[in-house]
Amino acid sequence: MAPVAKLRLDQVSMTFKTPAGTFRALAPVTLSITQGRFVSLIGPSGCGKSTIFNIAAGLLQPSGGRVFIDGAEATGTIGRVGYMLQKDLLLPWRKVLDNVVLGMEIQGLPLRRARERALPLLRRYGLAGFEYLYPNALSGGMRQRAALLRTLLFDTDVILLDEPFGALDAQTKLQMQEWLLALWADFNKTVVFVTHDVEEAIYLSDEVHVMASRPGRVIETIAVPIPRPRQRHVTLLPEFITIKERCLELLALDHNAAADEAA
Amino acid sequence: MTMQETSGIGAPLDLAPAQPAAAQPTATALPAKPARRLPVQKDWPLWVIVTVQIAILVSFIALWQVAADYGWIDGFFWSKPSAIYATLIKFFTEGDAWVDIGFTFRSTISGFLLGTTIGSLLGLSFWWSRNYAAIVQPYLICFESLPKLALAPLVILVFGMGLASKVAIATALTLVVSTLTTYAGVKALDPDGEKLFYSLGASRWQVFRKLVVPFCLPWVISVLRVNIGLALTGAIVGEFIASQHGLGRAILYAGETYDIALVWVAVLVLSTLAIVMYGAVSWLERILRKGIRQ
Incomplete structure (x- = not known):
């Protein structure tokens, strides 16, 4: 028997009713993500990446289709996947440590035990010395680390990351990518990653899903057969560049289609 | 200003027609700017501020008392600090x-x-x-x-x-x-x-x-x-x-x-x-x- 997909979206679609009529945010999308994979979604703004995440996290009831986690239906159930939104959303009245334990706390773990579990991880993953500071004392990169650790410590197998490094400067972004890959290797999570940055998507992922807008849909799935661990210079390999060219081509293609549609 | 004046006076004396014509446009376009400094306000030390505040209060009370004593204001309607103090003690x-x-x-x-x-x-x-x-x-x-x-x-x-x-x-x-x-x-x-x-x-x-x-x-x-x-x-x-x-x-x-x-x-x-x-x-x-x- 073939292994059951960790996270599976089956013909998931979304339409919104607006005063101007119905708006198709998402055409039926089917995605199947295997345990332990790192998968990226790229596409133009408004192609429904965030809608997919909201549906997968149970925060949005899809107009059609179903969500499966480990083969069991999970459409519209919350708390089954870790979800990191674009903003870090650290609570300013809690210290970094208490922000990071939020997920465990909500799941009912006593605060003391949650802190005991979180503390060594904070120290191991670059937040040593920041445990008892308030978030407003942290830099953008440090805040993203704290937000990511909060998502990881929320003990779900699947984590959804919505443009976590979008607001960081180029230098910090590269550091954070390495940091994320180290975490991913240690925790054995299934990661779905949304980004605008094609190079980032390919560098991090096993598989890149390219999306198009109006309506949002997946137009092509590209495997990234570059072995891991990857050094930074893999971005210069011919196969990397071929994949990148293909992605950019697909994104540009969609742009033209949208322009034709408008004309 | 001075530039404009000298060129205006200088022109007819000079008798050279080319010069005033050349000097005119720059002179009218750029009148000399007065040198202006950034206004800087000096903060007084706290004790000066407090002293002035107390002085204002004391002179107000003193003026009230004197005005009532000399009948400049009607002591019956306005009362006076000495009477208020006596009443305060009594109160x-x-x-x-x-x-x-x-x-x-x-x-x-x-x-x-x-x-x-x-x-x-x-x-x-x-x-x-x-x-x-x-x-x-x-x-x-x-x-x-x-x-x-x-x-x-x-x-x-x-x-x-x-x-x-x-x-x-x-x-x-x-x-x-x-x-x-x-x-x-x-x-x-x-x-x-x-x-x-x-x-x-x-x-x-x-x-x-x-x-x-x-x-x-x-x-x-x-x-x-x-x-x-x-x-x-x-x-x-x-x-x-x-x-x-x-x-x-x-x-x-x-x-x-x-x-x-x-x-x-x-x-x-x-x-x-x-x-x-x-x-x-x-x-x-x-x-x-x-x-x-x-």
Whole structure:
């Protein structure tokens, strides 16, 4: 028997009713993500990446289709996947440590035990010395680390990351990518990653899903057969560049289609 | 300016026609700018400021005293500092100063606590249901715009002459302010924050306790200072209308018996009470703000 997909979206679609009529945010999308994979979604703004995440996290009831986690239906159930939104959303009245334990706390773990579990991880993953500071004392990169650790410590197998490094400067972004890959290797999570940055998507992922807008849909799935661990210079390999060219081509293609549609 | 003048005078003397024609455009386009410096204000040391402040107060009181003594102003209507001081001593040694102060203080604090607590809880409760908030809101705005002090005589009838009626008026004044301000906090809540909590599998009660309440606390705190003033106003107005004790009643009584010095004494004591309570609430606010680090 073939292994059951960790996270599976089956013909998931979304339409919104607006005063101007119905708006198709998402055409039926089917995605199947295997345990332990790192998968990226790229596409133009408004192609429904965030809608997919909201549906997968149970925060949005899809107009059609179903969500499966480990083969069991999970459409519209919350708390089954870790979800990191674009903003870090650290609570300013809690210290970094208490922000990071939020997920465990909500799941009912006593605060003391949650802190005991979180503390060594904070120290191991670059937040040593920041445990008892308030978030407003942290830099953008440090805040993203704290937000990511909060998502990881929320003990779900699947984590959804919505443009976590979008607001960081180029230098910090590269550091954070390495940091994320180290975490991913240690925790054995299934990661779905949304980004605008094609190079980032390919560098991090096993598989890149390219999306198009109006309506949002997946137009092509590209495997990234570059072995891991990857050094930074893999971005210069011919196969990397071929994949990148293909992605950019697909994104540009969609742009033209949208322009034709408008004309 | 000088350039323009010399070229204007120099031109006919020079007898060279080319020169003034060339000099003219630059001269008219760029009049010489006066050199202007950045205005700098020097701060006086604190002791100078305080000395000036005290000097103003002392000369005001001295002028008042002299004016009354020499008959420049009518001492009967305006009273004078020496008479006020004598009455002040009498008020505290012979009168029931502490009963009045205690009465006004108790009704103010009770009304402040009740109004702020109930108001904040009401404001927070709007988070639970948008429909409920939409239904209640017009009533709330009506109650806010209503001059609540106009209802004071009715409140006295219902709650009687004692402490309860003063507390009720003080509560009515503070409650709406707290409700509306806290509700503003609820409305400022980032929906993504709620999304984060729900994505972690939180219940509504958990979102309320761990997100909504701490987020809205700065709004709750921001009205404390306004509310202590409003509560005092409510208590005094209640005493004006009907009461057996309180500084408000003392002022009214003194006015009715033409004891102007006593009016001033009661106002002075009332102001002191107001300043003390305002200071206490400001201190409480600082402590609370430090506690939540917003």
